[in-house]
Amino acid sequence: xxxxxxxxxxxxxxxxxxxxxxxxxxxxxxxxxxxxxxxxxxxxxxxxxxxxxxxxxxxxxxxxxxxxxxxxxxxxxxxxxxxxxxxxxxxxxxxxxxxxxxxxxxxxxxxxxxxxxxxxxxxxxxxxxxxxxxxxxxxxxxxxxxxxxxxxxxxxxxxxxxxxxxxxxxxxxxxxxxxxxxxxxxxxxxxxxxxxxxxxxxxxxxxxxxxxxxxxxxxxxxxxxxxxxxxxx
Amino acid sequence: xxxxxxxxxxxxxxxxxxxxxxxxxxxxxxxxxxxxxxxxxxxxxxxxxxxxxxxxxxxxxxxxxxxxxxxxxxxxxxxxxxxxxxxxxxxxxxxxxxxxxxxxxxxxxxxxxxxxxxxxxxxxxxxxxxxxxxxxxxxxxxxxxxxxxxxxxxxxxxxxxxxxxxxxxxxxxxxxxxxxxxxxxxxxxxxxxxxxxxxxxxxxxxxxxxxxxxxxxxxxxxxxxxxxxxxxxxxxxxxxxxxxxxxxxxxxxxxxxxxxxxxxxxxxxxxxxxxxxxxxxxxxxxxxxxxxxxxxxxxxxxxxxxxxxxxxxxxxxxxxxxxxxxxxxxxxxxxxxxxxxxxxxxxxxxxxxxxxxxxxxxxxxxxxxxxxxxxxxxxxxxxxxxxxxxxxxxxxxxxxxxxxxxxxxxxxxxxxxxxxxxxxxxxxxxxxxxxxxxxxxxxxxxxxxxxxxxxxxxxxxxxxxxxxxxxxxxxxxxxxxxxxxxxxxxxxxxxxxxxxxxxxxxxxxxxx
Ligand code: B1M
Numbered sequence: 001x002x003x004x005x006x007x008x009x010x011x012x013x014x015x016x017x018x019x020x021x022x023x024x025x026x027x028x029x030x031x032x033x034x035x036x037x038x039x040x041x042x043x044x045x046x047x048x049x050x051x052x053x054x055x056x057x058x059x060x061x062x063x064x065x066x067x068x069x070x071x072x073x074x075x076x077x078x079x080x081x082x083x084x085x086x087x088x089x090x091x092x093x094x095x096x097x098x099x100x101x102x103x104x105x106x107x108x109x110x111x112x113x114x115x116x117x118x119x120x121x122x123x124x125x126x127x128x129x130x131x132x133x134x135x136x137x138x139x140x141x142x143x144x145x146x147x148x149x150x151x152x153x154x155x156x157x158x159x160x161x162x163x164x165x166x167x168x169x170x171x172x173x174x175x176x177x178x179x180x181x182x183x184x185x186x187x188x189x190x191x192x193x194x195x196x197x198x199x200x201x202x203x204x205x206x207x208x209x210x211x212x213x214x215x216x217x218x219x220x221x222x223x224x225x226x227x228x229x230x231x232x233x
Numbered sequence: 234x235x236x237x238x239x240x241x242x243x244x245x246x247x248x249x250x251x252x253x254x255x256x257x258x259x260x261x262x263x264x265x266x267x268x269x270x271x272x273x274x275x276x277x278x279x280x281x282x283x284x285x286x287x288x289x290x291x292x293x294x295x296x297x298x299x300x301x302x303x304x305x306x307x308x309x310x311x312x313x314x315x316x317x318x319x320x321x322x323x324x325x326x327x328x329x330x331x332x333x334x335x336x337x338x339x340x341x342x343x344x345x346x347x348x349x350x351x352x353x354x355x356x357x358x359x360x361x362x363x364x365x366x367x368x369x370x371x372x373x374x375x376x377x378x379x380x381x382x383x384x385x386x387x388x389x390x391x392x393x394x395x396x397x398x399x400x401x402x403x404x405x406x407x408x409x410x411x412x413x414x415x416x417x418x419x420x421x422x423x424x425x426x427x428x429x430x431x432x433x434x435x436x437x438x439x440x441x442x443x444x445x446x447x448x449x450x451x452x453x454x455x456x457x458x459x460x461x462x463x464x465x466x467x468x469x470x471x472x473x474x475x476x477x478x479x480x481x482x483x484x485x486x487x488x489x490x491x492x493x494x495x496x497x498x499x500x501x502x503x504x505x506x507x508x509x510x511x512x513x514x515x516x517x518x519x520x521x522x523x524x525x526x527x528x529x530x531x532x533x534x535x536x537x538x539x540x541x542x543x544x545x546x547x548x549x550x551x552x553x554x555x556x557x558x559x560x561x562x563x564x565x566x567x568x569x570x571x572x573x574x575x576x577x578x579x580x581x582x583x584x585x586x587x588x589x590x591x592x593x594x595x596x597x598x599x600x601x602x603x604x605x606x607x608x609x610x611x612x613x614x615x616x617x618x619x620x621x622x623x624x625x626x627x628x629x630x631x632x633x634x635x636x637x638x639x640x641x642x643x644x645x646x647x648x649x650x651x652x653x654x655x656x657x658x659x660x661x662x663x664x665x666x667x668x669x670x671x672x673x674x675x676x677x678x679x680x681x682x683x684x685x686x687x688x689x690x691x692x693x694x695x696x697x698x699x700x701x702x703x704x705x706x707x708x709x710x711x712x713x714x715x716x717x718x719x720x721x722x723x724x725x726x727x728x729x730x731x732x733x734x735x736x737x738x739x740x741x742x743x744x745x
Contacts, residue, residue: 170744
């Protein structure tokens with residue numbers, strides 16, 4: 001347990017700058033209720049949803065990401081932080097949609113057919129949520145049809161495929177080939193990952209990115225989305 | 234006793250030959266344990282964990298996914314079924330396990346290599362499952378069937394490994410739905426030690442059984458165990474259809490399965506040793522009892538793969554104290570249950586065969602030796618959390634395997650072992666090198682490592698200043714070079730090839 005700090009204060013008494021700094025700390029500490037409250041306060045003070053998102057939430061999670069990478073924050077803590085982020089996103093999402101601001105991005109992720117290894121996938125989902133993405137986790141053991149149905153239903157920006165077995169990772173190609181066949185490939189960014197994969201394999205199956213770990217997945221996803229949006233702009 | 238040094242022994246040539254053959258070259262099928270078990274839990278503690286495990290079974294239950302046939306068996310046996318959740322009432326699994334053998338023989342195609350799994354014995358097998366291989370010359374790369382054959386050959390040559398293992402590495406160059414044929418065939422063709430079967434699809438398990446029938450005969454296979462296969466639990470508390478289907482095929486055919494709760498503690502079980510042990514026992518009880526529901530008397534092994542995750546990244550860690558305590562505790566639980574136990578191995582997270590690899594592996598190997606593991610998978614070659622099979626580490630670990638065998642035999646208390654004659658002969662102040670007792674015993678008195686360099690600095694430098702990895706590189710190459718295949722009956726070989734050709738042509742190559 002970390003030492004208890006004096007936390008007996010009212011968020012609404014802080015000025016904007018203090019509140020944003022406090023929200024960074026609250027994200028770090030994984031305090032979902034406080035993040036929801038802080039988000040609402042900033043909105044009440046007339047902040048735009050996009051500004052709240054970028055300055056208070058994404059800014060805070062960037063700190064979390066750095067300290068996770070550097071081994072200061074542990075997985076269970078990042079999980080709480082990501083969950084707090086999700087709480088704030090829940091408030092912002094409808095507003096972002098109303099104002100026509102593009103959300104950070106949406107990802108459908110699942111392990112491929114025959115593969116039940118999901119610890120890595122879960123961590124990727126966690127880091128993606130932490131980075132502000134909406135993550136639709138379709139679980140383990142997904143067939144081409146299940147992926148296609150999820151893409152159809154959720155219209156994500158990114159399709160994430162995870163596999164830990166050499167007997168299942170070739171199935172990634174089966175999924176990607178099917179997207180090509182149906183002329184759907186260019187609609188999605190396809191990211192692949194899992195311990196037995198490597199860069200060449202990712203390229204060979206026709207993915208847009210191979211990611212060695214969860215933090216890298218979130219970073220790549222952000223980069224790829226930006227690149228795509230600026231290309232389409 | 235012969236007077237040493239007064240006999241003609243063939244002079245230089247025969248001595249050289251004898252010395253180059255390691256003490257470990259004799260054919261052995263297992264280690265007989267001569268030392269006590271190391272228990273980390275007392276009676277009260279074991280009873281507590283057993284009680285908690287039964288509570289897990291009865292109250293929380295275990296999921297048997299996509300396996301209506303398994304659910305039906307459980308329902309008939311008296312378990313409470315809700316959806317796919319099976320809740321065996323307190324004591325039911327133990328009752329069912331009364332039909333499971335305490336120990337069993339796994340037959341090899343060379344009867345001299347048949348081994349016994351269980352009791353006060355330890356059987357050592359190479360590492361399993363890695364998609365990559367590594368060696369000093371070519372670095373890290375995807376494994377091929379050529380690598381697979383090489384590791385079967387290396388295992389065959391290293392007598393301290395009693396069992397040929399299973400997926401010694403994954404032949405990624407072959408189609409997914411057909412590579413099991415070549416794997417099973419390689420074990421049969423390039424070795425005559427007992428081997429493991431395919432589990433990645435029930436059909437592949439059946440193919441393994443069918444190939445074994447060609448080698449051993451139909452009837453023999455039905456009443457004798459000729460394969461042992463690895464069934465991992467999808468912890469926490471879940472069995473998936475692939476594993477259940479394969480377990481069923483093997484049990485139906487009276488073949489052994491290793492039901493292995495496979496735990497990365499923290500992610501797949503609680504973070505504490507006691508909580509993890511409780512979960513392991515509950516999962517193993519349910520899985521093993523299932524094999525007895527399929528076929529009472531089918532040989533089954535209580536498995537435990539113990540690791541923890543790095544809370545900083547989620548990556549599996551090895552050779553740390555807590556999983557060793559889990560291993561030792563699970564061994565005691567299995568012994569009380571009277572079922573053979575699998576665990577251990579030269580587990581490590583290191584990327585190369587360096588100091589990290591050596592420390593981590595030694596920690597697990599020794600915990601497993603103290604614990605009394607009956608079947609030790611992953612004894613040799615394991616790197617990078619099981620992602621890599623290393624040629625160099627393989628021969629380093631094989632040396633460790635031979636040491637374990639000597640250690641476990643315990644202390645020789647025969648008259649010769651007591652060495653009173655040597656103590657009398659030499660007395661105070663002299664040295665023992667010339668003593669009659671020493672002359673009679675020196676050759677086998679101390680384990681001679683095949684890997685360690687104990688020479689002077691200068692000699693080591695003159696010999697090329699080779700570190701362990703470089704020496705290991707020379708050793709595995711020499712071993713492969715000297716390899717000679719054990720004879721295989723031509724008719725059996727042809728029948729196997731014919732079977733494989735027929736089965737392979739029955740379906741298109743598939744990538745899943
Ligand atoms: C979309 O974008 C992205 C981006 C990044 C992505 C991504 C997607 N997905 C992952 N990433 C990346 O980010 C993550 C976080 O940093 C990382 O994810 P990882 O998953 O790599 O890392 C995790 C945080 C921790 N790592 C893990 O969770 C995997 C660890 C190892 C030890 C492992 C585990 C734990 C398990 N296993 Co299995 N298992 C092994 C693994 C060996 C290893 N060292 O990797 C491996 C993969 N398994 C293997 C095997 C053989 C099997 N396993 C099996 C079962 C299991 C368990 C159920 C027991 C368990 C999984 C539990 C679970 N709920 O996930 C069986 C198959 C089950 C099935 N149908 O899938 C079975 C066949 C074993 C058997 N005989 O029963 C081997 C592979 C063999 C092969 N041919 O490829 C193996 C290398 C171990 C070995 N040596 O045997 C990155 O890869």
